[in-house]
Amino acid sequence: xxxxxxxxxDTRRLLLDAAxxxxxxxxxxxxxxxDIAREAxxxxxxxxxxxxxxxxxxxxxxxxxxxxxxxAVRSVEEADEPARVRLRKVIAIVLxxxxxxxxxxxxxxxxxxxxxxxxxxxxxxxxxxxxxERIVERGQREGxxxxxxxxxxxxxxxxxALDQILTGWVLVRPPESDExxxxxxxxxxxxxxxxxxxxxxxDPAALLQRGQTRESA
Amino acid sequence: xxxxxxxxxDTRRLLLDAAxxxxxxxxxxxxxxxDIAREAxxxxxxxxxxxxxxxxxxxxxxxxxxxxxxxAVRSVEEADEPARVRLRKVIAIVLxxxxxxxxxxxxxxxxxxxxxxxxxxxxxxxxxxxxxERIVERGQREGxxxxxxxxxxxxxxxxxALDQILTGWVLVRPPESDExxxxxxxxxxxxxxxxxxxxxxxDPAALLQRGQTRESA
Amino acid sequence: xxxxxxxxxDTRRLLLDAAxxxxxxxxxxxxxxxDIAREAxxxxxxxxxxxxxxxxxxxxxxxxxxxxxxxAVRSVEEADEPARVRLRKVIAIVLxxxxxxxxxxxxxxxxxxxxxxxxxxxxxxxxxxxxxERIVERGQREGxxxxxxxxxxxxxxxxxALDQILTGWVLVRPPESDExxxxxxxxxxxxxxxxxxxxxxxDPAALLQRGQTRESA
Amino acid sequence: xxxxxxxxxDTRRLLLDAAxxxxxxxxxxxxxxxDIAREAxxxxxxxxxxxxxxxxxxxxxxxxxxxxxxxAVRSVEEADEPARVRLRKVIAIVLxxxxxxxxxxxxxxxxxxxxxxxxxxxxxxxxxxxxxERIVERGQREGxxxxxxxxxxxxxxxxxALDQILTGWVLVRPPESDExxxxxxxxxxxxxxxxxxxxxxxDPAALLQRGQTRESA
DNA sequence: GATGAATGAGATTTCATTCAT
DNA sequence: AATGAATGAAATCTCATTCAT
Numbered sequence: 001x002x003x004x005x006x007x008x009x010d011t012r013r014l015l016l017d018a019a020x021x022x023x024x025x026x027x028x029x030x031x032x033x034x035d036i037a038r039e040a041x042x043x044x045x046x047x048x049x050x051x052x053x054x055x056x057x058x059x060x061x062x063x064x065x066x067x068x069x070x071x072a073v074r075s076v077e078e079a080d081e082p083a084r085v086r087l088r089k090v091i092a093i094v095l096x097x098x099x100x101x102x103x104x105x106x107x108x109x110x111x112x113x114x115x116x117x118x119x120x121x122x123x124x125x126x127x128x129x130x131x132x133e134r135i136v137e138r139g140q141r142e143g144x145x146x147x148x149x150x151x152x153x154x155x156x157x158x159x160x161a162l163d164q165i166l167t168g169w170v171l172v173r174p175p176e177s178d179e180x181x182x183x184x185x186x187x188x189x190x191x192x193x194x195x196x197x198x199x200x201x202x203d204p205a206a207l208l209q210r211g212q213t214r215e216s217a
Numbered sequence: 218x219x220x221x222x223x224x225x226x227d228t229r230r231l232l233l234d235a236a237x238x239x240x241x242x243x244x245x246x247x248x249x250x251x252d253i254a255r256e257a258x259x260x261x262x263x264x265x266x267x268x269x270x271x272x273x274x275x276x277x278x279x280x281x282x283x284x285x286x287x288x289a290v291r292s293v294e295e296a297d298e299p300a301r302v303r304l305r306k307v308i309a310i311v312l313x314x315x316x317x318x319x320x321x322x323x324x325x326x327x328x329x330x331x332x333x334x335x336x337x338x339x340x341x342x343x344x345x346x347x348x349x350e351r352i353v354e355r356g357q358r359e360g361x362x363x364x365x366x367x368x369x370x371x372x373x374x375x376x377x378a379l380d381q382i383l384t385g386w387v388l389v390r391p392p393e394s395d396e397x398x399x400x401x402x403x404x405x406x407x408x409x410x411x412x413x414x415x416x417x418x419x420d421p422a423a424l425l426q427r428g429q430t431r432e433s434a
Numbered sequence: 435x436x437x438x439x440x441x442x443x444d445t446r447r448l449l450l451d452a453a454x455x456x457x458x459x460x461x462x463x464x465x466x467x468x469d470i471a472r473e474a475x476x477x478x479x480x481x482x483x484x485x486x487x488x489x490x491x492x493x494x495x496x497x498x499x500x501x502x503x504x505x506a507v508r509s510v511e512e513a514d515e516p517a518r519v520r521l522r523k524v525i526a527i528v529l530x531x532x533x534x535x536x537x538x539x540x541x542x543x544x545x546x547x548x549x550x551x552x553x554x555x556x557x558x559x560x561x562x563x564x565x566x567e568r569i570v571e572r573g574q575r576e577g578x579x580x581x582x583x584x585x586x587x588x589x590x591x592x593x594x595a596l597d598q599i600l601t602g603w604v605l606v607r608p609p610e611s612d613e614x615x616x617x618x619x620x621x622x623x624x625x626x627x628x629x630x631x632x633x634x635x636x637d638p639a640a641l642l643q644r645g646q647t648r649e650s651a
Numbered sequence: 652x653x654x655x656x657x658x659x660x661d662t663r664r665l666l667l668d669a670a671x672x673x674x675x676x677x678x679x680x681x682x683x684x685x686d687i688a689r690e691a692x693x694x695x696x697x698x699x700x701x702x703x704x705x706x707x708x709x710x711x712x713x714x715x716x717x718x719x720x721x722x723a724v725r726s727v728e729e730a731d732e733p734a735r736v737r738l739r740k741v742i743a744i745v746l747x748x749x750x751x752x753x754x755x756x757x758x759x760x761x762x763x764x765x766x767x768x769x770x771x772x773x774x775x776x777x778x779x780x781x782x783x784e785r786i787v788e789r790g791q792r793e794g795x796x797x798x799x800x801x802x803x804x805x806x807x808x809x810x811x812a813l814d815q816i817l818t819g820w821v822l823v824r825p826p827e828s829d830e831x832x833x834x835x836x837x838x839x840x841x842x843x844x845x846x847x848x849x850x851x852x853x854d855p856a857a858l859l860q861r862g863q864t865r866e867s868a
Numbered sequence: 869g870a871t872g873a874a875t876g877a878g879a880t881t882t883c884a885t886t887c888a889t
Numbered sequence: 890a891a892t893g894a895a896t897g898a899a900a901t902c903t904c905a906t907t908c909a910t
Binding site for chain 5: 466467468478479482487488
């Protein structure tokens with residue numbers, strides 16, 4: 001009906017959006033192709049006009065999402081700001097993506113370990129990862145970040161932290177407010193930049209900075 | 218044959234070990250019950266003498282592994298040492314588990330995210346998580362760790378970092394040497410405790426810039 | 435092939451007819467779903483488009499058959515004829531159904547006892563039973579049938595007689611001719627209406643003996 | 652334990668009794684060999700020392716039960732009494748067997764149609780059937796029963812009536828009292844002997860007889 | 869006689885994918 | 890482009906039966 005009147009692009013979009021919702025709520029393995037089709041309001045056979053397989057649907061979602069994420073991260077990467085600011089912005093991009101489309105993030109987070117080849121083959125994922133690494137590296141090169149830690153490992157710590165927080169929102173409890181998202185941003189940023197050890201071990205300036213951050217939250 | 222001569226416990230163990238190997242190499246969803254049985258050298262029906270279902274096998278592996286992990290973490294938790302040392306030891310426990318049984322860690326890491334209900338139902342997993350959180354809390358209580366970050370969030374950052382490094386070893390490339398494992402330990406520890414920012418870089422200018430970032434975010 | 439060209443209804447019918455033949459020859463429990471599919475000339479998976487399970491196929495056959503039987507019995511039930519005539523017609527309906535579709539009757543007769551829950555759950559079966567009882571009751575109310583026997587018990591005797599004759603045809607030997615069917619009709623009718631005892635044989639001595647029997651039983 | 656101390660015969664008996672209970676409550680197909688063994692308090696492998704297969708257990712129960720039934724029917728068959736009395740006694744034997752061992756009767760009734768070959772191959776069943784037929788035949792030969800009905804058909808009507816009443820007790824509702832069993836006996840006897848049609852169609856003596864029967868019930 | 873671990877044929881059911889219409 | 894009937898590979902799980910101890 002409505003679908004029949006749609007052009008080719010629309011139906012494809014319809015199917016992708018439906019797939020995001022269905023994958024988010026039932027999981028990739030547990031849902032059937034016909035669930036996606038029903039959610040999209042089309043016959044399940046039609047999915048195969050637009051995608052080669054169920055897996056290609058997931059892959060497309062991944063690719064698209066990571067492409068957007070990648071673009072955002074890149075725009076930050078190249079900005080002429082201190083490394084700390086770039087790091088802060090990257091954290092915000094990732095964690096705030098939750099608010100833009102929780103179902104989408106839920107899918108990307110939940111299914112990312114599903115097919116190891118997805119992770120390796122989807123260029124965008126690799127690229128996004130590399131971009132994180134470059135942000136750390138540039139910070140080190142410019143002397144703002146310590147250079148006694150491997151940038152690759154550091155970017156994995158960063159990615160792991162973000163991923164784990166999103167996973168918690170997906171699997172345990174979604175953030176209750178905008179404020180909770182911002183708190184998470186602040187914590188990841190604070191830990192990654194300044195570490196867990198209490199101020200006395202550091203210089204007084206750091207103490208002050210943290211104090212301000214707390215009040216502005 | 219050989220299996221027939223085994224006592225009850227032996228065959229159960231045989232099946233669990235075989236399952237770990239098979240899950241590690243093919244993944245839980247992709248492998249069949251008969252793959253496990255073949256790997257164990259028994260008829261597939263026998264698996265159902267010891268477990269109710271394929272899923273119960275995974276659950277058992279989870280439970281057992283996390284119970285061990287939990288015991289190790291707890292013994293650290295209660296030690297009378299500086300929080301930093303306790304943190305260091307926990308990181309070592311988790312990352313060195315890789316060397317003890319890579320297949321097992323591979324399974325636990327890879328499949329825990331795919332089975333959200335397992336993650337929630339297996340008490341041991343929840344407990345291990347809680348133990349991490351308590352280590353952070355105690356460090357805060359004793360004044361060694363800063364108390365302006367939420368302990369729950371901080372423990373998730375810690376867990377995420379460890380998980381992501383293990384995942385990298387599983388999916389991308391295993392550590393080439395003992396040294397590489399130790400390097401990872403050192404990096405996670407360094408970042409989590411002291412942060413990424415190089416101490417000398419902390420100047421008043423950074424303060425100002427962060428203030429700007431907050432408003433523009 | 436041929437099946438693919440069929441409409442939805444046709445294939446469903448195809449499967450039901452095939453199931454009747456297969457159930458009749460191998461029995462419900464002994465046959466496999468793939469036997470039904472092969473008999474229908476379709477892939478076995480197709481059965482699950484039309485039915486939820488093998489059991490639902492049997493249930494459908496039961497329901498459909500008993501609905502027909504019930505309709506026939508009801509039309510007799512309401513006719514304005516002597517009770518004896520109504521009884522005669524009901525007997526004819528049941529026994530002649532054999533000629534219309536022996537396989538079907540074979541299935542219904544053979545499997546109804548094996549599936550107690552079906553017997554209870556399929557309304558049509560219960561209803562048909564109730565209709566038999568009402569025929570007896572109405573005969574009693576109108577004074578044509580004796581009212582010193584419980585109508586429920588009497589209808590069970592009637593049903594049992596019919597069922598047993600059909601069972602004999604199914605399991606021992608089918609009727610060789612139309613005439614044999616009619617003979618069976620006549621016998622059931624004669625016994626049920628007038629009893630086994632030859633009218634001339636009714637003498638006072640019998641009375642006395644029955645009395646003795648009662649006490650000695 | 653207890654079983655271990657038992658001689659060969661006892662364990663066999665133990666298993667048969669257990670099988671009767673299990674078959675009665677779960678049905679032959681639905682129960683497992685291990686259910687029988689557990690009920691008997693022995694290991695399931697032991698069943699195969701006494702019986703070749705699960706089916707042989709059922710067959711043995713059938714054979715034994717029908718042998719008893721047959722003996723009882725035969726003793727009646729040869730008694731020097733009027734045919735009506737013999738008929739009355741046969742009905743009593745069958746219906747009262749319910750009271751002696753409901754589980755056993757439940758099994759025999761429920762599973763008799765299971766394996767067509769059981770019915771054909773178990774000599775005792777065929778023999779019992781033949782005995783019923785001979786009772787009718789002898790009644791006809793001696794002039795007490797009408798001879799315009801086929802004895803084979805008449806005995807099937809009789810058997811069907813009894814079977815159906817037992818089936819009702821098994822599947823719908825067991826008799827609530829001794830009295831209900833006796834009522835059933837009386838009804839089957841009355842119908843089979845004298846028929847359903849009200850007295851006016853018969854001779855006055857019959858009316859009187861029935862009247863007495865009613866009061867003595 | 870007794871045990872119960874082990875076997876493995878086999879059954880039902882699911883569902884991604886194809887393709888005639 | 891759109892439909893959904895049809896396919897059939899594959900997977901899990903069951904359980905009667907065997908047999909070493």
